[in-house]
Every structure is written in structure tokens, then in C-alpha cells.
Amino acid sequence: MDQGGGRMGAATRRAGPVSHPEGAAEAQALRVLSTMAFPEEWLAKLGAVSPRLVVTQQTAAAVAEIPDAVWAETDVLYTGSTFPDVDRAPRLRWVQLDTSGVDHVTHTPLWRSDVEITTLNGVAPVNMAEFALMMMLAFGHRLPLMVDHQRRRDWPSPADRWDRFMPFELRGATVGLVGYGSIGQEIGRVAHALGMRVLALRRSGAGRGETYRVPGLATDDAKPDRVYLPDQITEMLPACDFVVLIVPSTPETRHLMNEAAFRAMKPSAVLVNIARGGVVDEAALIRALNEGRIAGAALDVFENEPLPLDSPFWAMPNVIISPHVAGFTPHYHERVMGIFAENLRRHLAGEPLLNRVARERGY
Structure with missing residues (x-):
């Protein structure tokens, strides 16, 4: 920056x-x-x-x-x-x-x-962990639907309120963290504090030097409940209610979330991308969202930025768009x-x- x-x-x-x-x-x-x-x-x-x-x-x-x-x-x-x-x-x-x-x-x-x-x-682990948590809470408590009703000045009937606004509690839910560096560890710590189960997909830490840590940032409770290797991603995804992407952009991570990955996810699952746009095959994601193979997506990054005006993401009711701001602090x-x-x-x-x-x- x-x-x-x-x-x-x-x-x-x-x-x-x-x-x-x-x-x-x-x-x-x-x-x-x-x-x-x-x-x-x-x-x-x-x-x-x-x-x-x-x-x-x-x-x-x-x-x-x-x-x-x-x-x-x-x-x-x-x-x-x-x-x-x-x-x-x-x-x-x-x-x-x-x-x-x-x-x-x-x-x-x-x-x-x-x-x-x-x-x-x-x-940025603190602010990005809070951002990921915000998006999980937003989908879990139907915030996009609330905003839509507000814009239309539509107060739903009692039956509609019960059916449409029933929340999905984070306690007891499973979050899959694709990437487990300093940001992933902080998301894991916060998720554990809320009673969530934490799965992590990461490479071996061998060969990595010392990294900066925000002073005072706790790490004692940051251990995931289970760790997967990169080639096990389709084994991890079916267990996840939320999938948070926090991996660097490399040839190995390009389109890591592809057609096969989205088919492995639950129909009720939500994707949160705070990594890089190229990690997601956007055409495959659009198909998965349109066909109901996943429930929603919170997207802070895109393959082309600014996001083109003709992108289908703009009009999707099950997508939250943010303009690459998750890293701001x-x-x-x-x-x-x-x-x-x-x-x-x-x-x-x-x-x-x-x-x-x-x-x-x-x-």
C-alpha cells in the first residue's frame, strides 16, 4: 500500500x-x-x-x-x-x-x-480475522436478505420471518481455513472462541523463516482440530460450513477453488475469499452459486479489479462484494x-x- x-x-x-x-x-x-x-x-x-x-x-x-x-x-x-x-x-x-x-x-x-x-x-491478521468473522456472521444471520428487505421497504409476514430469517449459529459449525499462516491462525483462534470446529489446509512449514507477529497476539489456542495437506482439499471441503481462503497467489494456488472443489462443498456452505482473486475459478463459482451447489460467497478480491460492471457477481443476491479492503487497518x-x-x-x-x-x- x-x-x-x-x-x-x-x-x-x-x-x-x-x-x-x-x-x-x-x-x-x-x-x-x-x-x-x-x-x-x-x-x-x-x-x-x-x-x-x-x-x-x-x-x-x-x-x-x-x-x-x-x-x-x-x-x-x-x-x-x-x-x-x-x-x-x-x-x-x-x-x-x-x-x-x-x-x-x-x-x-x-x-x-x-x-x-x-x-x-x-x-493484518487481526483485522482480516475480524473481516472473515463478519462475513460468516453476515451469512449465518441472513444479513444480505435483511438488507434486501430494507431496500424494498418490505416487512415480511410472521411466517416468512420464521422461514426466511432463521439464523445459522456459528457455535458448533465447522470452518475450513485454506491457508494457515498468521491470518489463518488468528481466524482459527477467534473461531475456537466462538465454539467452532476449525479445519486447516496448509503446506509443511519446513523452510520458512521467522515471520512478524503483532505484539500481544495470542497463539496458544490457535491449533486447528485437524490439518490437511493441499492435495486433500476435496477431503476437507465436505465437512465445512464456511470455507475461508487465505493463501498466497502462486502457480499452485491458481484456481485452487475449481469445479471439483465447489462440487465437494455442502449446498449450505459459504465461501469467503480474502486471499487473491486468482485462487478462485470465477466461472466455476458463478455456476455453483446459480445452481445452488453452495449457499453464498463473500468476495473481497477478484481476478480483474476493479470488478467489471458486467460481472454477474454484482446482481447475485447470495454474494457480498467488498472492494479489496479486508487488509485495511x-x-x-x-x-x-x-x-x-x-x-x-x-x-x-x-x-x-x-x-x-x-x-x-x-x-
Whole structure:
């Protein structure tokens, strides 16, 4: 997410006091380039990491908009989507992405280099878990139907109220989590607190480095009731009342939810997609919804965004659409800077970074 407020020229600033003589300081400087504007409070937080940091801020969408001289001396890059060739930035050793996903990086020269890449994984488990819970409650308590009646100013008869608005209680229901990273674990914790049964589909955790965790986030009760491997998805789906998608976008997860997956789901089940649009075969989902093979879908992400005006999803009464907002949180800035500052400290100390991308996995 680009937090910069507009176009600006380059501005080189030290992110903290420097007590060394100028020559010594320059010799030891770690030069950080950000392609988005950091607010003053972000710079202050970075300044507390080390006086060796020299931060250059230059908002730019294209590599060519940044002078070659700046690229040539950059050691660390903070960016959302501005990726140089390694020849242009020979000193570059690490890129901190301003995103949690990496699908926009995998086809760039950066991906094929040995430059370390880290993400903002772990920034949004609290808000995304609440979002998923909201959607499960919305369908469980017939909120779309209530909104429809309100728009039509239609107060149903007593018999209709009983038949149409009988809720589906979450206590005792089963949620299947397709993906069990920090977001999936927080959804599982909240679901357990409500008395739900939690199933999780996940890859082996082998080879994954340490990831960022929101301070104070509990993990003791985050263990699922049963774990499935990716090739067991059609074994898990028939048991689920709700299926929540929270996997990264990779070749392996593209159209993971396909015709076979929807045929494996209960007719009463609801799909919640807060992952990436490409995880769902949208044509297969539309057929499943129209044919009553699943009860509904809450969709925050789509294969094409903005969602085209002629998409059938807009008119479906059993679909809730949100404009890719599940990841929004008022605590975004503090968590992002928490990750970046800690990773800068680790980089200077020669320690493994948080949220390292494993290229062989694709995320």
C-alpha cells in the first residue's frame, strides 16, 4: 500500500543523529531508498535503529524516474512495485516490499537475482480475522436478505420471518481455513472462541523463516482440530460450513477453488475469499452459486479489479462484494514501521530477517 501523498522530488535525509566524523559516517553508512514518502514519525522510528542509516525518499512508479546515481549507491530498497535490474543497483542487497503478496514480483529480474526480499506478512491478521468473522456472521444471520428487505421497504409476514430469517449459529459449525499462516491462525483462534470446529489446509512449514507477529497476539489456542495437506482439499471441503481462503497467489494456488472443489462443498456452505482473486475459478463459482451447489460467497478480491460492471457477481443476491479492503487497518503505519525497523536492525547485525520470501515456494 502506497502511503505517499503525492509526487515529490528526491530528498536525502539522515534518519537519526550521527556522532561520527563525516568521513567515518559516510564510510559506514547504510543507504536506504524508499520509493514512497515516509511521514516524519516513520523517519524518527528509523532513526532510533542506527545513526548509520541514510534515507533517500523519492516517490516514483518507474525505475527510470530515479537517477542512476541514486540506484548505484542504494543498499536497501523499500518499495511497492519499483524494481531495478541488478546492474542498475549493484550494491542492492535487500528489498523490503510494501505488500504482503509477491505475485507482482515473480516475473521481474529482481526475482531471478540473489537480492533478499521481505514482505509485510503479519501486518493484518487481526483485522482480516475480524473481516472473515463478519462475513460468516453476515451469512449465518441472513444479513444480505435483511438488507434486501430494507431496500424494498418490505416487512415480511410472521411466517416468512420464521422461514426466511432463521439464523445459522456459528457455535458448533465447522470452518475450513485454506491457508494457515498468521491470518489463518488468528481466524482459527477467534473461531475456537466462538465454539467452532476449525479445519486447516496448509503446506509443511519446513523452510520458512521467522515471520512478524503483532505484539500481544495470542497463539496458544490457535491449533486447528485437524490439518490437511493441499492435495486433500476435496477431503476437507465436505465437512465445512464456511470455507475461508487465505493463501498466497502462486502457480499452485491458481484456481485452487475449481469445479471439483465447489462440487465437494455442502449446498449450505459459504465461501469467503480474502486471499487473491486468482485462487478462485470465477466461472466455476458463478455456476455453483446459480445452481445452488453452495449457499453464498463473500468476495473481497477478484481476478480483474476493479470488478467489471458486467460481472454477474454484482446482481447475485447470495454474494457480498467488498472492494479489496479486508487488509485495511488503522494500525497499518505502526506495524509496517515495526517490521521495517526491526529488519533494519537485523540487517545491520547480520541476523536473519523477518518475512523472508522463499522463491522456491513462490511466496
